[in-house]
Amino acid sequence: MVRSLPLFHRIAGQPVIVLGEGDAAAAKARLVERAGGTVVAEIQRGIDEGARLAFIAHDDEARCEADALRLRGAGLLVNVVDKPDWCDFTTPSLLERDPVLIAVGTSGASAGLAKHLRLRLEALLPPSLGKLAQGLAEARGALRKTFPESAERRRALDAALGEGGALDPLDAGSADRLGTWLEAGGKAAAPAVHEIVVTRDDADDLTLRQARLLGMADAVLADPQVSETVLLRARADAVRLALPYEGDMPAGLVVIVRRG
Incomplete structure (x- = not known):
């Protein structure tokens, strides 16, 4: 059973409520700022400014519960640090190869496990993965021209991105071959x-x-x-x-x- 619905929430330029003091609250604030959000440390101000997400990291458990109830009642999704049963969402361990973003979560079971899984994946994915992703985004028009039918386009990309393919994402040189692959007309897997x-x-x-x-x-x-x-x-x-x-x-x- 899938316990959580994984989503990527865009918060750039948006207010996000972060309540609490100490290392846990500071870590959540950095996470928000890293994604381009604006940290708001007051409940009512955050609600008034249209915040949709809130992190709570008080040392006082009763205060955490009270603030969570208030924020949830105002329609926000709430994360209470170290209280997975009180959370509407959890924060995964993140691996970045911009614009590729890989999130590893355990539904709050173990942040340590998520971190070490992410570290293993870090060693597998080359730094050029982001360049490949950006190249594919810029090549959408050329791909549609070469493969007008969506099914054919999907088969071509599957063949190229598969293990050992021309654009194998685990091959550090694949990003540099994208242009050559397109110029050669690509290669779609046969039905x-x-x-x-x-x-x-x-x-x-x-x-x-x-x-x-x-x-x-x-x-x-x-x-x-x-x-x-x-x-x-x-x-x-x-x-x-x-x-x-x-x-x-x-x-x-x-x-x-x-x-x-």
Whole structure:
């Protein structure tokens, strides 16, 4: 079960209430300022200025609870430091490769675990990842011209961004190859049909290949006995069809999932 809905909240130029004293409050204030927000240390002023988020870091637990109730009653989302059960949202550990932002959260279970997962990921992702992301953003027009159909465009990017592809995001040199790849017309993966067989309801038992195919599929044809837990590994916008299926095969990458 997903315990939280991960969102990226834009607060640049917006007021954010931060209450409390000491290191915890200072850390939250820095987090707000780092994202371009304006720190407001007074409840009523923050409400009047239209704040939508609030951090509470008082040493007094009763004061934390009272302020949380007041702010929540005014319609704000509230984070109470070290009190995950009192929080409407939690703050993840952040990995930045601007404009790429990766957030690692544990639904408040362990900030230390989130931090060390982020540190491991730091070592995997090259500094050039942000340059690649920015290049792809600037190349939207060229990509649409080269691949007018969205499905074809998605397959081309999947082929290029996949492991060992021309634009493999874990390859430090991929950002410098983007222009060359576009000039050569890119390379879209040909439409294909793959069949995978799962033997259990646990998505963690999927092989790397199975998980990759599900994550890239344009359409998934699934045996009714295959669990929803497994099918959730497919893209949210993938066409979902039930087996047996007698219609025309969907275009693009099709993955047939059977229960073994």
